Amino acid sequence: xxxxxxxxxTAQMRSDMDLVTPYIQDFDxxxxxxxxxxxxxxxxxxxxxxxxxxxxxxxPMRSRxxxxxxxxxxxxxxxxxxxxxxxxxxxxxxxxxxxDNYGACSRQNFMRAFDEFGVMILEPSQTLNINxxxx
Amino acid sequence: MxxxxxxxxxxxxxxxxxxxxxxxxHGNRRQAYYxxxxxxxxxxxxxxxxxxxxxxxxxxxxxxxxxxxxxxKYLLSVVPTQTDxxxxxxxxxx
Numbered sequence: 001x002x003x004x005x006x007x008x009x010t011a012q013m014r015s016d017m018d019l020v021t022p023y024i025q026d027f028d029x030x031x032x033x034x035x036x037x038x039x040x041x042x043x044x045x046x047x048x049x050x051x052x053x054x055x056x057x058x059x060p061m062r063s064r065x066x067x068x069x070x071x072x073x074x075x076x077x078x079x080x081x082x083x084x085x086x087x088x089x090x091x092x093x094x095x096x097x098x099x100d101n102y103g104a105c106s107r108q109n110f111m112r113a114f115d116e117f118g119v120m121i122l123e124p125s126q127t128l129n130i131n132x133x134x135x
Numbered sequence: 136m137x138x139x140x141x142x143x144x145x146x147x148x149x150x151x152x153x154x155x156x157x158x159x160x161h162g163n164r165r166q167a168y169y170x171x172x173x174x175x176x177x178x179x180x181x182x183x184x185x186x187x188x189x190x191x192x193x194x195x196x197x198x199x200x201x202x203x204x205x206x207x208k209y210l211l212s213v214v215p216t217q218t219d220x221x222x223x224x225x226x227x228x229x
Contacts, residue, residue: 109136
């Protein structure tokens with residue numbers, strides 16, 4: 001249950017994400033795919049569809065397997081018209097933790113922080129203090 | 136928890152509508168945990184001494200969510216599709 005007053009745009013965004021996220025989470029296989037429709041900007045990667053209506057900017061410093069993985073997710077979802085049109089309304093920025101490394105904190109702390117963050121919507125000009133969030 | 140704050144920091148780097156208002160780097164001793172000696176993409180947090188604060192600088196809401204895919208954990212930030220800003224990143228190593 002969501003509380004508080006949301007703008008119509010925020011409510012629409014939340015609804016769209018509720019629709020799309022389960023499809024992303026259901027995908028659990030990695031395929032080798034054609035990467036010709038990606039453009040590279042520095043060490044970051046922007047995935048853009050042929051008609052320029054959809055894009056995803058992918059974090060730098062990751063393996064090629066991971067790049068392929070997420071692109072395949074998108075390609076699969078494009079087969080579903082509803083998901084396709086929903087994805088197309090947004091630009092997605094994705095970052096992962098350092099592969100095989102939990103950083104200086106323990107795995108347990110990382111997992112707790114990750115789980116507690118969950119879903120967050122930042123309204124225009126709103127700030128988020130990660131320290132407060134995880135206290 | 137610096138692993139997660141670093142993940143947030145990295146997302147704020149690639150999303151042009153998220154700005155890092157306050158960030159602290161790790162000391163040299165911890166730097167190695169954050170991989171490949173990349174400068175500036177980690178975020179240390181410790182009580183109130185080392186904080187990470189990000190801000191939405193767009194005119195739209197930004198949706199952020201943690202998800203797990205095939206055993207890996209990802210942080211998404213999502214904005215309504217716009218074409219006026221992109222981020223160009225390059226690696227700088229020490």
